[in-house]
Amino acid sequence: MSPFYAAGILLGRAFYNRDVVQVARDLLGCLLVRDSREGLTAGIIVEVEAYLAQGDPANHAFRGPTRKNASMFGPPGHAYVYPIHSRFCLNVVTEPEGVPSAVLIRAIEPTEGIELMRRRRKARSGSQEVADLDLARGPARVCEAFAIDRALDGWDLTSGRVSWIEGRSDAAARHNSSVVVTTRVGVTAAADLPLRFYLSDSPFVSRRA
DNA sequence: CTGAGGATAGTCT
DNA sequence: GACTATCCTCAGA
DSSP states (O other): OOGGGOBTOBOOHHHHSSOHHHHHHHHTTOEEEEEETTEEEEEEEEEEEEEOSSSOTTSTTTTOOOSTTGGGGSOTTBEEEEEETTEEEEEEEESSTTOOEEEEEEEEEEEEOHHHHHHHHHHHTTTOOOOGGGTTBSHHHHHHHTTOOGGGTTOBTTSSSSEEEEBOOHHHHHHOOOEEEEOOSSOOTTTTOOOEEEETTOTTOSOOO
């Protein structure tokens, strides 16, 4: 297996500097970590979507660079965080600098800091208790549970500080019996492209095919 | 389970 | 000022 995948090892620039679909598939089972003043949260990535640099009108960079999508044109391994409907979504930039492709993190299975995630999600949903299965099921919920907002737009995820991603764990690999491929959620353009990937046996996936 | 409605930053006219 | 959007929640069937 590629050294990219080593469990507990920080994913470096080379991991992200590859074809966006390949990176998307390889991110399944990896560990997203967020270190904040409130504490540490982490979880296994179970669902992602790819946004292509070419021929993909659903990509925010489809019509060229703007202030909003600037991070997508930056180096691979940086975060692209953008606001939507009063919430945020986290993408990971892939392929060489100047090529605006990215992977949307759509759902995570929490493994560390679960109590902190419960507090954050509860606070954001009108003090209603949030089921553990729903803590990070959906891209905006991921950002709420992990306290990711616009301040992290452009952040270098290979720095190993504040927020980063580690290679696939053995436990996740065992669970990763198969990957399901479907069309992307919530996009109206290029709605037929098979660019959503999730772990088939994870109950933390946002929507099943 | 599905569908309607809330809600806000960025972009365009 | 109007329109769009990589969504979420909840009411109703």
